[in-house]
Amino acid sequence: MKKPFLLICTTLLMFNSFAQNSFTAQISPQKLAPKLNLNKQLDGNASGINLSLPNNQSIPHENQTRASVTKIKFATSWNLYTALVSESQCLTGDYDLNLISFTHRQCFSYPGISGLIQTSFSTDGGSTWDTSLIIQNDTTHYTRYPSGGIYNPAGNTNVDNAFAVIAGPITDNSSWIASYFGSSQLNGTNNDLQFEINGQTGVYYQHMPRYSFTVTPQAKAFVMGADYDFNSTATIIPFNGMVLNTGSFNSLNNNFDWNRQHISVPLARDPIDNSQWWSTFGNIAFNNDGMIGYIVQIGRDSADDFLAPMPIIWKTTDGGSVWVKQPGFDFSGITAVQPFLTATNDGVTKRPYFITQNGIDAAVDYQNNLHIVCQVLSSSSNDADSLGYIWSDSLNNGTVRSDMFDFYMDATQPNGWNAFLIDSIQVMPVYASGSNWTSSTGGIGEDARMQMSMDQSREKIFYIWQETDFNVDINNYYPDVVGRGLDMVTGVPTYVKNFTAGTPYAADNHWIYVGDKSFSDGTGGFNIPVTTTTSADGSNNGEHEVLHYFLKGVNFEATDFGSDGVNSSVLNKNIKVSQNMPNPASDITTFYLTLPTPSMAKVEIANILGQVIYSVPTKQYNTGLNTITIPCKKFAKGIYFYTVEINGEKITNKMIVE
Numbered sequence: 001m002k003k004p005f006l007l008i009c010t011t012l013l014m015f016n017s018f019a020q021n022s023f024t025a026q027i028s029p030q031k032l033a034p035k036l037n038l039n040k041q042l043d044g045n046a047s048g049i050n051l052s053l054p055n056n057q058s059i060p061h062e063n064q065t066r067a068s069v070t071k072i073k074f075a076t077s078w079n080l081y082t083a084l085v086s087e088s089q090c091l092t093g094d095y096d097l098n099l100i101s102f103t104h105r106q107c108f109s110y111p112g113i114s115g116l117i118q119t120s121f122s123t124d125g126g127s128t129w130d131t132s133l134i135i136q137n138d139t140t141h142y143t144r145y146p147s148g149g150i151y152n153p154a155g156n157t158n159v160d161n162a163f164a165v166i167a168g169p170i171t172d173n174s175s176w177i178a179s180y181f182g183s184s185q186l187n188g189t190n191n192d193l194q195f196e197i198n199g200q201t202g203v204y205y206q207h208m209p210r211y212s213f214t215v216t217p218q219a220k221a222f223v224m225g226a227d228y229d230f231n232s233t234a235t236i237i238p239f240n241g242m243v244l245n246t247g248s249f250n251s252l253n254n255n256f257d258w259n260r261q262h263i264s265v266p267l268a269r270d271p272i273d274n275s276q277w278w279s280t281f282g283n284i285a286f287n288n289d290g291m292i293g294y295i296v297q298i299g300r301d302s303a304d305d306f307l308a309p310m311p312i313i314w315k316t317t318d319g320g321s322v323w324v325k326q327p328g329f330d331f332s333g334i335t336a337v338q339p340f341l342t343a344t345n346d347g348v349t350k351r352p353y354f355i356t357q358n359g360i361d362a363a364v365d366y367q368n369n370l371h372i373v374c375q376v377l378s379s380s381s382n383d384a385d386s387l388g389y390i391w392s393d394s395l396n397n398g399t400v401r402s403d404m405f406d407f408y409m410d411a412t413q414p415n416g417w418n419a420f421l422i423d424s425i426q427v428m429p430v431y432a433s434g435s436n437w438t439s440s441t442g443g444i445g446e447d448a449r450m451q452m453s454m455d456q457s458r459e460k461i462f463y464i465w466q467e468t469d470f471n472v473d474i475n476n477y478y479p480d481v482v483g484r485g486l487d488m489v490t491g492v493p494t495y496v497k498n499f500t501a502g503t504p505y506a507a508d509n510h511w512i513y514v515g516d517k518s519f520s521d522g523t524g525g526f527n528i529p530v531t532t533t534t535s536a537d538g539s540n541n542g543e544h545e546v547l548h549y550f551l552k553g554v555n556f557e558a559t560d561f562g563s564d565g566v567n568s569s570v571l572n573k574n575i576k577v578s579q580n581m582p583n584p585a586s587d588i589t590t591f592y593l594t595l596p597t598p599s600m601a602k603v604e605i606a607n608i609l610g611q612v613i614y615s616v617p618t619k620q621y622n623t624g625l626n627t628i629t630i631p632c633k634k635f636a637k638g639i640y641f642y643t644v645e646i647n648g649e650k651i652t653n654k655m656i657v658e
Contacts, residue, residue, distance in 0.1 A: 059421065059423050059424065059496060059627065060495045060496065060581070060590045060627065060629070061495060061496040061497075061498075062495045062496065062497050062498065068503075068553050069481075069499050069500060069503055069505065069551055069552065069553035069554065070551075070552045070553055071505055071532070071549040071550070071551055071552075072126060072127065072129075072549060072550045072552055073547055073548070073549050074102070074120060074122070074126070074129035074131070074548060074549065074550050075102065075104060075107055075120045075129065075131050075547075075548040076107045076108050076109065076536065076545060076546065076547050076548060077104050077105040077106070077107065077108065077533075077545070077546050077548065078105050078106070078108045078114030078545055079105065079114060079542060079543050079544065079545065079546065080437065080444065080511070080533065080535075080542035080543070080546050081105065081144060081145055081542065082103075082104040082105045082145075082146060082533070082546075082548075083104075083511035083513065083531075083533040083546070083548075084145065084444075084511075086359050086361075086447075086449035086450070086451055086512070086513065086514075087211045087212060087280075087281075087283065087359070087360065087361075088145065088146075088147040088210045088211065088213070089103075089147050089148065089149060089211075089212060089213035089214065089223075089516070090102055090103045090104060090146070090147060090148065090513050090531075091513035091514065091515045091516075091529055091530075091531055092148075092149050092150060092213075092215075092515055092516055092517060093150060093515055093517045093519075093529065094150045094152045094162060094517075095456050095517065095519070096152055096156070096157065097123065097150075097152055097156075097157070097159050097162060098123055098124075098125075098519070099121055099122070099123055099150060099152075099159060099162065100121065100122045100123075100125070100126055100515060100519075100529050100550075101119050101120070101121040101122075101148070101149075101150050101164060102119065102120050102121070102513070102531060102548065102550075103117065103118075103119050103146045103147060103148030103149075103164070103166055103213075104117075104118060104119075104120065104146060104548060105117060105118075105144075105146065106118045106134055107131055108536070108545040110134070112134075112137070112139060113139050113142075115136070115139075115141065115142045115143045115144065116134055116136055116137055116139070116143070117134070117135055117136035117143055117146045117148075117166050117168070117180075117182070118131065118133055118134045118135060118136075119133050119135060119148055119164035119166065119184075119186075120133070120548075121133070121150075121159075121164070121186060122550070123159055125519070125527060125552065126529065126550040126552045127552065129550070130186075132188070133164060133184060133186060133188055135164060135166050135182045135183070135184045135191060135193075136166065136180060136182050136193060137191075137193075138193055141170050141178070141180065141195060142170060142171045142172065142173060143168055143169075143170050143180050144168060144169055144170070144171055145168045145169055145208065145210045146166055146167075146168045146210065147166070147167055147168060147210040147211070147213040147223060148164060148165055148166040148167065148213055149164075149165050149213050149214060149215035149221060150162055150163070150164060150165070150215060151163040151165055151183075151215045151219065151221065151249060153219075153249075154217070159186055160185060160186055160187035161185060161186075161187075162185065162186050163183050163184065163185055163186070163190075163249075163254075164183065164184055164185075164186060165182070165183045165213075165215060165221045165247065165256060166180075166181070166182045166183070167179065167180065167181050167182075167209050167210060167213060167221075167223045167245065168180055168208075168209065168210045169206075169207065169208050169209060169210065169225075170195065176198070176207055176208070177197060177198055178195055178196055178197045178198055179195070179196045179198075179206050179209045179225065179245075180193065180194070180195050180196075181193075181194045181195075181196075181209075181245070181247060181256065181258050182194065183247075183255050183256050185254070190254040190255065192253075192254075192255035192256070194258060196258075204227040204240075204243055204260065204262075205227055205228055205229065206225045206226065206227055206243050206245075206260070207225060207226045207227070207228050208225055208226060208281065209223050209224070209225030209243065209245050210223065210225070211223065211224040211225065211281045211282060211283065211284075212224050212282065212283045212284040212285070212362070214284050214285065214286060214293075216286045216289075216290025216293075216319065216320070217288075217289055217290040218289075218290040218291065218319040218320070219248065219249035219251075220246060220247060220248050220249070220290065220319065220320055221246070221247035221249075221256055222244065222245065222246055222247075222284050222286075222293075222320060223245045223284075224242055224243070224244060224245070224281050224282040224283070224284055224295070225242070225243040225245060225260075225281065226239065226241075226242055226243060226281045226282075227239075227240040227241055227242070227243050227262065227264075228240065235273075236273070236274075236275050238276075239267075239276055239278065240262070240264065241262045241263060241264020241265075242262070242263045242264055242281060242282040242295070242297060243260050243261070243262060243263070244260060244261050244262075244263050244282075244284070244295065244323070245258060245259075245260045246258065246259055246260065246261070246320055261323075263282065263295055263297075263314055263323060265301050265302070265303065265312060265325060266301075266302045266303065267299050267300060267301065267302060268299075268300035268301065268302045268305045269302070270388070271384055271385050272385060276299075277299050277300035277309060278297065278298065278299030278300070278309070279298045279299060279309055279354075279355065279356055280296075280297050280298045280299070280356055280360060281297075282295050282296065282297045283295070283296045283297075283360060283361065283362040283372075284296075284362065285362040285363050285364045285370065285371075286320075286364060287364040287368045287458075288364075288366070288458055290319055290320075291316075291317060291318065291319050292315070292316065292317055292364065292368045293315070293316045293319075293320055293364070294313055294314065294315050294316075294362065294364065294370045295313070295314040295315075295323065296311050296312070296313055296360075296362050296370070296372055297311070297312045298310070298311060298312070298354050298355075298356060298360065298374070299312055301328055303328065304327070304328020304329075305328075306328070306330040306331070306332065306351070307351060307379065307382070307387050308351050308352065308353045308354070308379045308387065309353060309354050309355065310329075310330070310331050310352070310354050311329075311331065311354065311372055311374075311407070312325075312328070313325070313326040313329075313370070314326065329415070329416075329417065331352050331354070331407065331417065332349075332350060332351050332352060333415045333417070334352075334407070334413075334415070334417050334418060334419045335597075335598065335622065335623035335624070336418055336419040336420075336421075336622060336623045336624030336625070337352055337376060337405065337419045338350050338622075339622050340376070340403055340421070341376075341378045342378040342380075342391040343378075344378075344379055344380055344381055344382050345380060345381050345382065345383075346382055349382060350378070351378070351379035352376045352377070352378070352379070353376065353377040353378060353379045353390050354374050354375070354376055355374070355375050355376075355377055356374060356375070357375060357402075357429055357447055358375050358402055358404065358425055358429060358447045358448035358449075358450050358465070359373070359447055359448055359449045359450035359451060359465065360372070360373060360374045360450070361373045361450065361451045361452045362452075363452045363454055363461065363516070364458070365408070365454070365458045365459070365461065365488050366457055366458040366459050366488065366489075367488075369408055369409035369410065369411075370408065370409050371406050371407070371408040371409075371452065371461065372406070372407045372408070373404065373405070373406050373407075373422070373450055373451075373452055373463060374404070374405065374407065375402050375403065375404050375405075375425075375450075376403060376405055377390045377391070378390060378391040379391075401424045401425075401426060402424060402425040402426075402448070403421060403424050404421075404422045404423055404424070404425060404448075404450055404463070404465070405419045405420065405421055405422065406419065406420040406422055406452075406461070406463065406486070407419050408420065412596055413596065413623075418623075418624055419624060420486060420493070420624065420625055421625065422450075422463045422484055423463075423482075423484060423496050425448050425450075425465065425467055425476075426467065426470040427467060427468045427470050427473065427474055427475055427476045428474060428475050428476065429445065429446065429447040429448065429475075429476055430445055430446045430447070430475055430476050430477060431443070431445045432444060432445040434475070436477060436540050437510075437535075437540045437541075437542050438540060438541055438542065439541065439542045439543050440543060444542045446476065446510060446511065447476070448465045448466055448467055448476060448479075449465060449466055449511070449512050449513075449514075450463065450464075450465040451463075451464055451465070451512075451513070451514035452464075452514070452516070453514050453515055453516055453517065453518045453528050453529075454516065454517070454518060455518045455519075455520065455526050456517070456518075456519075456520070458488075459487065459488055459489050460485060460486065460487055460488065460518070460526065460556075460561075461485065461486050461488060462483055462484070462485045462486075462514075462518055462526070462528050462556060463483060463484050463485075463486075464481065464482070464483040464512070464514040464528060464530060464554070465481075465482055465483070465512075466479035466480065466481055466482070466509055466510070466512050467479055467480060467482045468480070468507065469501070469507070472507060478507035478508065479507070479508075479509050479510065479512075480498050480499070480500040480501050480506060480507060480509055481498075481499045481500045481509045481512060481530060481532075481551060481554060482496060482497065482498050482499070483496070483497055483499065483528065483554065483556075484496045484497065485526075485556045485560060485561065487561045490561070490576070490578070491576050491578070491592070491594045491625070492561055492576075492578040492579070492592060493561075493592065493625070494556060494560040494561055494581075495560065495581065497556070497560070499551070499553070499554050500551075505551075508534070509532045509551070510532060510533060510534065511532060511533040512530055512531065512532050512551075513530070513531045514528065514529070514530055515528065515529030515530070517529070521555060523557070523558065524557070524558030525555055525556055525557040525558050525560075526555065526556050527553075527554065527555050528554045528555070528556070529550070529554075530550075530551040530554045531548055531549060531550055531551065532548075532549045532551055533546050533547065533548050533549070534546060534547050534549065535547075560581075575593075575594065575595055575596065575599075575646060575651070576592075576593070576594040577591060577592075577593055577594075577644050577651050577653060578591045578592040578593075578594075579591065579653060580630070580642065580653065580655045583655055583656055584655075584656040584657060584658040585630075585632050585655065585656070585657055585658070586632070586633070586657065586658055587631075587632070587633050588629055588630065588631050588632065588633070589629070589630050589632055589655060590627060590628065590629045590630070591628055591630075591642065591653070592625055592626065592627060592628070593621055593625075593626040593628055593644060594624065594625050594626070595621055595622070595623055595624065595626065596623065597623055598620055598621065598622055598623055599620065599621055599646050599647070600618055600619065600620050600621075600646070600647075601618065601619070601620075601621050601644055601645065601646045602615070602616065602617070602618040602644070602645045603615065603616035603628055603642065603643070603644055603645075604616075604642070604643045604645070605630060605632075605635075605640055605641070605642050605643075605655075606640065606641050606642075606643065607638065607639075607640055607641075608638065608639050608640075608641075613635070613640075614630065614631075614632075614635075616628065630642065630655075632655075632657050635657045636657070637657055637658050638656075638657060639654060639655075639656055640654070640655050640656070640657060641653070641654055641655070642655055
């Protein structure tokens, strides 16, 4: 007999969103970490406790919106469940064809049933869309939760000849019984559908093959699922591991031949109930040529157990044929994260606790380095029976602070890893129990849906998420689209930009998807594809029809990475001082100091006569990126020079005050 999933969920405590305010860390009573966390995968809900910024840190935000955005309604679906989780890859594209594509349940105005799957696409930057391609058109199978991508054969420049590829689970309206895989050329020819029924010979009991759908230049498509032992009589359904579904393009038949394999490790188990410590079905990412790839799962590897959920990583160097588990790494060793953590109950150990309550994503940059975006909390205990407890950094005005990091491979670091603080999301995720979105089985939770996008060179990375102004609500009920960029060559980030605040679309941007590919705007900037989804009848009933919108104008300009193209100066190869932003400045300006190790540094501002008019006393700065803000409102208009001195060596950049 099949047993229901055990959903283990924790509640969040609220705390201040301002970095400069004091806080008191305390154990969150009965805050047991999710070991079998299916809640997010099933209804968008997640769980965990948030973390505050150290008091001496600040993240520069724009004080106004510079982007002009437009929402374009381009498609619809019979219900919300196209857009339920951001880990599904629905929005992607192709550079050679200047193509953006969106995989979804078919438009509700079209004939058929709600389970048909289509791919809509645009070749003019999202202004107009073709919504005619229905790939899964078999009304005998109840297909759900689509994910998909685009395969463009090498050298092809004709949109009609490219292929849309899709995958997802099948239900019999009582349980998940099968998986579907399909493809079609964008002109509607060579349509192919394949179904795999759970329990058939050679078929895993696969659940939700929809995560991290990726198509590579090696003519392969990948999508992650999970294998459960649904025949088990255990209270908690055993998780047998991730399932990697691989489709290889068959040029003779013009379709994909699919096979699957287990990607798994023995997971650590809770001594109380023997449940497994894991929280993701897996994220997959490849480099530019599709040869080097990584799979990331969050959990506790029993062989390399670091006593808190952390990334477990597999790597391929042959395009995905062979995957090798990488040596376990204790992410506690990343010094850039340590200032953001509270020590465990021994007063010494600081252990990060990775949690996916606001989304998780993976990408590979131009140096073939893996990037993992995830929220990090602080483990509170070293005791074997309470390793799931985490600290709650309780501040003073009822808001929360959820620190989102990009953890990335970095050969300049002694341990090979580094971390970049993206921002601190200031509001709580919307949980199913309190959601404005409903269904026949209850509320539908919604998180910040943090996702990554890269330009074609993979030298710039963009982080996009949805966030409510905490002055409006301390829950993420009324989100704007927010983002930040990072130049991985210079190490210089942009401001945090709010793209929808102050526009007609403010506070109404739900269920966003972010395209993994960013497109050049022709002027040195980049357009990032973003979609939002709304209720068609205004009821916010997830089982009713929804409208999909393309958010045109989510853009980072060249000047967002520095005012004159000279983004950073380098001292001793590994120490970088960025160009200040904005430049010219009138009120405050900010620059970044990137360090390979913690270092004492002094900062001085001098006028053109060499007279020091402002200084920051010598202090220790952390490994990685440090933000230094200069108040220049009282400076006279003119040219100034800011100097950073470390160990007797100096580096100087020019700034302008107007």
